[in-house]
Amino acid sequence: MARPEGKLKELKTAELRHEPGARRDLVVTLNRRSAPRLIAYGDDFWYEKLPAGTRVIYPPPPLEPLADPDAAIRYALLRPENADPLFAQLNPNMRVTIAIDDISLPLPQMRRPDIRERALNIVLQTLADYGVDDVHLIIATSLHRRMTEAEIRRMVGERAFKQFWPERLYNFDAENRAELALLGKTEHGEEVWLSRRAAESDLLLYLNINLVPMDGGHKSVAVGLAPYQSLRHHHNPATLRQCNSYMDPTRSALHHSANRMGRLVNQHVNVFSIETAINNQMYGGMLDFLQKNEDRFSDWDRMRLKGFRWTLGNLSEPLRRQVLNQYAAPYSMTGVWAGETDAVHRKALARVFQQYAVPVKGQSDVLIVGVPYICPYNVNSVMNPVLVQSTGLGYLFNMFRGKPLVREGGTVIICHPLRDQFHPEHHPSYIEFFHRCLRETTEATELERNFEAEFARNPTYVHMYRYGHAYHGVHPFYMWYWGEPARQHVGRVIAAGCEEPEVAARMGWEAADTLDEAIAMATSDLGRSASITYLHLPPLVIADVE
């Protein structure tokens, strides 16, 4: 019998095996000599050895940015898709509204100048050149929290801020009944409400950022400028269960509904969409190692990783959160298109998939995802358990086209400390939702039936949404529904590294102290034959599963 040392000598140096059709090195199967892998773990990173045979899916490298983004924006406005050039649609007496994506995009926030600032400056200059004075800028927050003055200033830039804030640059208010207009109903009976200012404008420009394929298109206007009365038609368990990936708009009932509503909006309002795409350069400079394949780490990379983890580990929790939230990503623009909503979105989608899509062969029994410190709904805030659920089961599970990465009845391992922590000013209704509603049931349809309307109309939550910086009272329900397709599909969810097992239990999950323990639990039935996939984040990646 060979001694263990002998076996070790027989092993060759780590080799990366590429699956058929995959872009080079993007799908890697680990062997016993492979390096540990970086796994996002809340406001920390794990550097963990994964079992041999684990398939790791890496994001493609960042696309080449546009050489001159300002020129590209001007070109898009002059040569729009299926529409007259912007300047040709302007006259001095018209009323123009510009709606802008809010702070939920991109993640993390991008370095200045924000794409929205660039595009806004050019659009505003064009409007000024043609004598258009009646211009309002609305942050399309829908039911998200109101952005603060400082956040808006950072996003739109000094020029627009000084000129328009606060009378003509403001957050959308979905609870100001006087400022909402009912445009009609779709053929499916969906009520289409919209910001009155936008509905009564001669021209509505929507300025967006496509971080993932879920964004943009008709969803921008029909969701971003709409109140609860409209959103309830697609943000519900029944609709979301019919989504075969939020990242595939062609097979998402949510998008189908938003498209119907958006088309009805376009019948009433002259909508001119401006869509942008960015690359996935989430981390650069001293942190660029976070986007690397760990087998190719140099000594310098390992040293930086050690230093980074040491620094994070030695900061107090609030300070660590603050430091991470202040990080700005060096995203670059990879495309910009303007004009008619559908035509523009088709082109933007193609570019987004070009950035994110990775062909992957087959599903696996176990999917491992690391939930980072940030998601669209906790920028400058706290990652609470409901948001961990929506990020893990909602967003990361849905990072596929075709079939989910994990087989039906399989197991999802979510790496996150899962603490019972909430931001009382940003997420007040989440607290009651978690401690009262989830205690009674985790069944989405029951939650919808028993509690949704109460939370949506709760005066305190409405007040905090309108005048504070709270997410709407109904928002935690939407976050819970977001995980519905995953809950219908998978058999088990295990929270790895869970610090508070009762939090996991409240959400119907199992808890494990370590990733090894979670993997052992997940593979206990299947033994060594269990296939494991690890979706490597950051940055984002979308698996085209055959």
Place this chain on the structure above:
Amino acid sequence: MSVYATRTRTGRNSRSRAKGCAFYDLDGTLADLNLLHATLFFMANLGEWSGRAGYLARLALSLPRLYMAERHDRRLLNMKLFEAYKGISRDRLWELGDEYCDRVLMRHLYPRAVEMLEANRAAAIEPVLVTGSPDFLVEPLARRLNIEHFAANRLVFSRGLATGRMREPVMADSEKSAWCESFAAARRIDLAGCWGYADSYYDLPFLCALGHPVAVNPDRRLLAAAHNRKWPIVRFSHDAKGVGDAASSEAWLLDWLGGATDGAPGR
């Protein structure tokens, strides 16, 4: 029990449709005033100049004691502050209470607070005032805000004159929560479904007794407690246009001085 029915007829209707109650503290929660402001107003509007001067001087001398009391015990503060009313007639207090409510308090209510109170009422959540302010001040306010029930502090009177002592229960600290419990029990309401709004750390027992506590413009200690207990935090201000005109510090002074110069003769 300090329960007062101001509108009996509508009260019956509201009881039948109420889903729960929302208990509001007054000072610092619904209005940006405190008990000291009210006391100053009362002292400055007594009938005789000599009386005013005497009462104000006494109040000024007791300020260090009041400060120390405030630091340690809200109940003690209330008791010390109410001693300042000794010798004032019941009629005069109620008349001044009405006047204070009209001229000062209504103008210092946070507009958003009143908006939320009305929204709660529209959602069949009945408003109830639970405050350490005196009844002769709270009753007119409750009447103006259409609030049927309130709990307030009450002075002991002898031959129509305030003795400076307070009747039990003194609305402070845990007495507030005890009152809420007995109020809810009498009306068969589950406190777990009720809302509570307060601004001070001394209201912690009161907030803890309710299923939906909300910290309003919390002081430093209540803010920490709210964060720790994961309570919603609401901030009211006078930014928005108010029920009355926008309040300012100059306006407060003019309110008092104006009241002092053209106040009706005392009894």
